[in-house]
Structure formats: structure tokens, C-alpha cells
Amino acid sequence: MARILGHHHISMFTDNATQNNHFYTEVLGLRRVKKTVNQDDPQMYHLFYGDQVGSPGTELTFFEMAQQQTRRGTNAISHIGLLVKxxxxxxxxxxRFEQLGIKHGQIEKINNRDALYFEDPDGLPLYLMNHQDGFIPAFWQRYHHSEVPDNVRILGIGPVILTVRELEETGKMLTDLLGYTKVKMTDGEDVYQAVPGEASGEIIIRQQKGQRERQGAGTVHHLALRVKDSAEMKIWAERIETAGYRNSGIKDRFYFESFYFRDRNSILFELATDGPGLMIDSSLEMLGKQLELPSFLEERRSEIEANLSPLI
Incomplete structure (x- = not known):
């Protein structure tokens, strides 16, 4: 039976690739595992950060593009959780955040776990969560050249928080369509897990009325969920299409297959296959160090490079 295996990656907007690259590699200690372009608009960078090989479930990706000012609101992917040991x-x-002048809060509770809110230079809301030595996927690989000590490093993506006007609409989509399990329900907040007991695939939904968020730099574009392979992707695509959700159809993204759809609260979800993976066009040593283009864009390399600002 086809199953959602947890988070695959999360994609955001930044208006400064150089600043973004410094924060996620030098401050957070992640590896830049892919320097490529937006395949729908190759004039902008698409940067990937993650573990040693960019394993599914560890990838934070960013599109660099000039943005209107963000207006925070509802019907949005509002906070990204990252797990620490x-x-x-x-x-x-x-x-570390205090020493480096990174905007952050105090340690508090999120779903009964200790967590620390902070923001990246674009104002993207993130938080670190104490995973309490809990289960993490066996295929996640430690980045060996991070300056962050191994015992406190970021392991991968944890619970992602959505804020929506209609709590039940997104909840029913997760349980009835995608097979998530509701593990907690409180007034105005529900918690769902792709794999029961695993925080690495958890979604927290909070109800919030008011105006819809207007995306800009420092907002989330979409949350991608893990699908095993092409065969299961076809099953999911047919199921979501039959349920009447607006969708993109299956797309070949070279590094994985994708299928995008919006739920009834207009949250954009992507399904993404585990393979072929980010090493399809790179050695381990060179991963993320040079501009890598999918084969169908390679003939446009000169044009594409001429439109991009230098990024080491």
C-alpha cells in the first residue's frame, strides 16, 4: 500500500542568496548540497541545504527572487521545526544565537517538547526542538565538515506548523487522503504524524482567523512529503486527482519526481520521490560546490550563468 513516509523537503523564498548561504552553512552548520536554479524560472538560484548527502527529510531549499514585503497571516506554513539531539x-x-546576534526567543514548549524559536536573516520563522534522543531515519548522514559539534548539530526537519482558517479541512486531507494519524487534539491545535511516533514527519495545525498570508522573502512556498518511488507517485497522483484537489500533474524534477496540489486552505503541498537523489549529477566531494543543472537545461548553461550573481 502506498504510504507517505514523512517530510521530504521544505522550500522557501530569500532575496539574498549570499546572505542565505552564509546563515545556513556558517551559522546553522548545514551542508549546501545543491547549487542549481528554479527549473520553472532558471534566472533565479535554487539552493539546497541538508545533511552530508541531502537526504530526504533534511533538505531546506530556497528560491532567490525579489519579493514584495511579507504580510504574516493565516493559511500558511508558518514555522519550520529542526531537530537537535x-x-x-x-x-x-x-x-550561539546570542553571540552571533541572531533573533531568537527563550526555550519554551511546543507540543510538550522543549523548543527554541529563532529567525533567519529574511525573518523566516524556525525553531529547534529537543528530540530527546528519539528515532531518526537510519539513512540520515552526519555532515562531517560542519563547525557545529556533533552532539548539538541539527539532525533534520522536525514538526512543521501550519496556521489555517479551517482546522478540519486540512486535518481531513491529512488523515482521509494521505493516511496521517491524528495523535493529539486540543482547542485550536491538532497534531498529525505520517509515521506514528516519529516527530520527523509531524505536522502541527493551528487555527487562526484573519487575512491570508502574503508571501515574500522569509516565507514558505511549499512543504514536500516523501513518496517511495515512481510507482507509488502514480497511485498518489490518481488518488488526489480523483478527490478533486487542484494539482500540477507529475513533474520530472531530475533529482526526484514531484506532484503539487493545494488543500482547501490553499496550503501548497508537494509529493516528492526519494530518488534519484541529489548525487545523480555530482560526486560526494563536489556536492553543492558548483552550479549544477538538470540535463534539459544544460544547453542553456551560458545564458543561465550570465543572469546569476556570483555565489561561491
Whole structure:
């Protein structure tokens, strides 16, 4: 039976690739695992950060484009959780953020787990969560050249928080269509897991009335969910199409197959296959170090490079 396996990646907007690259590699200690372009608009960078090989479930990706000012609101993917091993990790990051002048809060509780809110240079809301030495996928690989000590490093993506006007609409989509399990329900907040007991595929939905968020730099474009392979992708595409959701059809993204759809609260979800993966066009040593283009864009390399600002 086809199953959603958890988070695959999350894609956001930045208006400064150089600043973004510095923050996620030098401050957070992630590896830049792909420097490529938006396949629908090759004049903008698409940067990927993650673990040693950019494993599904560890990838944060960013499109660089000039943006209107963000207007925070509802019907949005509002916070991205990142897992750290222990409470000591949160203390380390709190002190590191203070030393580096990174905007952050105090350690508090999210779904009964200790967490630390912070923002990237674009104002993107993120938080670190104490995973309490919990389960993480066996295929996640430590980045060996990070300056962040191994015992406090970021492991991968944790619970993602959505804010929506209609709580039940997104909840029913997750359970009835995608097979998620509702594991907690409180007034105005529900918690769902792709794999019961695993925070690495968790979605927290909070109800919030008011105006819809207007996207800009520092907002999330979409949340991508893991699908095993092409065969299961076809099953999901047919199921979602039959259910009447607006969708893109299956797209070949070279590094994986994708299928985009919007739920009834206009949240954009993507399904993405685990393979072929980010190493299809790169060695481990060179991963993310040079501009890599999918084969169908390679003949336009000179034109594409001429329209991009230098990024080391």
C-alpha cells in the first residue's frame, strides 16, 4: 500500500542568496548540497541545504527572487521545526544565537517538547526542538565538515506548523487522503504524524482567523512529503486527482519526481520521490560546490550563468 513516509523537503523564498548561504552553512552548520536554479524560472538560484548527502527529510531549499514585503497571516506554513539531539543542544544554540546576534526567543514548549524559536536573516520563522534522543531515519548522514559539534548539530526537519482558517479541512486531507494519524487534539491545535511516533514527519495545525498570508522573502512556498518511488507517485497522483484537489500533474524534477496540489486552505503541498537523489549529477566531494543543472537545461548553461550573481 502506498504510504507517505514523512517530510521530504521544505522550500522557501530569500532575496539574498549570499546572505542565505552564509546563515545556513556558517551559522546553522548545514551542508549546501545543491547549487542549481528554479527549473520553472532558471534566472533565479535554487539552493539546497541538508545533511552530508541531502537526504530526504533534511533538505531546506530556497528560491532567490525579489519579493514584495511579507504580510504574516493565516493559511500558511508558518514555522519550520529542526531537530537537535537533546536539551543541551538547545542551550548551545541559544548561546550561539546570542553571540552571533541572531533573533531568537527563550526555550519554551511546543507540543510538550522543549523548543527554541529563532529567525533567519529574511525573518523566516524556525525553531529547534529537543528530540530527546528519539528515532531518526537510519539513512540520515552526519555532515562531517560542519563547525557545529556533533552532539548539538541539527539532525533534520522536525514538526512543521501550519496556521489555517479551517482546522478540519486540512486535518481531513491529512488523515482521509494521505493516511496521517491524528495523535493529539486540543482547542485550536491538532497534531498529525505520517509515521506514528516519529516527530520527523509531524505536522502541527493551528487555527487562526484573519487575512491570508502574503508571501515574500522569509516565507514558505511549499512543504514536500516523501513518496517511495515512481510507482507509488502514480497511485498518489490518481488518488488526489480523483478527490478533486487542484494539482500540477507529475513533474520530472531530475533529482526526484514531484506532484503539487493545494488543500482547501490553499496550503501548497508537494509529493516528492526519494530518488534519484541529489548525487545523480555530482560526486560526494563536489556536492553543492558548483552550479549544477538538470540535463534539459544544460544547453542553456551560458545564458543561465550570465543572469546569476556570483555565489561561491
Amino acid at each position: 537533546s536539551y543541551e543542544g538547545l542551550i548551545f544554540w541559544q548561546q
